[in-house]
Amino acid sequence: MAGIIDNWDFKCPVCGKHEFKEYDSYNECPVCGWMDSAYQVRHPDETGFNPISLNEARESYKATGDAYAFYSVQDNSSDDNSSEK
Numbered sequence: 847m848a849g850i851i852d853n854w855d856f857k858c859p860v861c862g863k864h865e866f867k868e869y870d871s872y873n874e875c876p877v878c879g880w881m882d883s884a885y886q887v888r889h890p891d892e893t894g895f896n897p898i899s900l901n902e903a904r905e906s907y908k909a910t911g912d913a914y915a916f917y918s919v920q921d922n923s924s925d926d927n928s929s930e931k
């Protein structure tokens with residue numbers, strides 16, 4: 847029986863350096879922090895299991911080496927509301 851995903855590897859779609867043990871595992875990549883989600887690989891502009899889209903994670907990884915770096919930066923306003931005007 848020829849497998850449909852014979853040729854499939856489970857490499858991280860963001861960094862390509864980590865190989866997940868199974869398809870759609872929802873495990874976190876130890877290299878870039880991306881969470882494996884097959885849905886988001888098929889829909890790279892949508893958020894899902896990860897609160898950022900795959901394309902955003904790729905951009906962030908390219909610039910910083912961390913899929914979530916841009917996301918964390920955007921989130922830093924929450925502890926600084928005293929200076930809000």
Ligand SMILES: [Zn+2]
Binds near residue numbers: 861875876877880
């Ligand atoms: Zn990765």
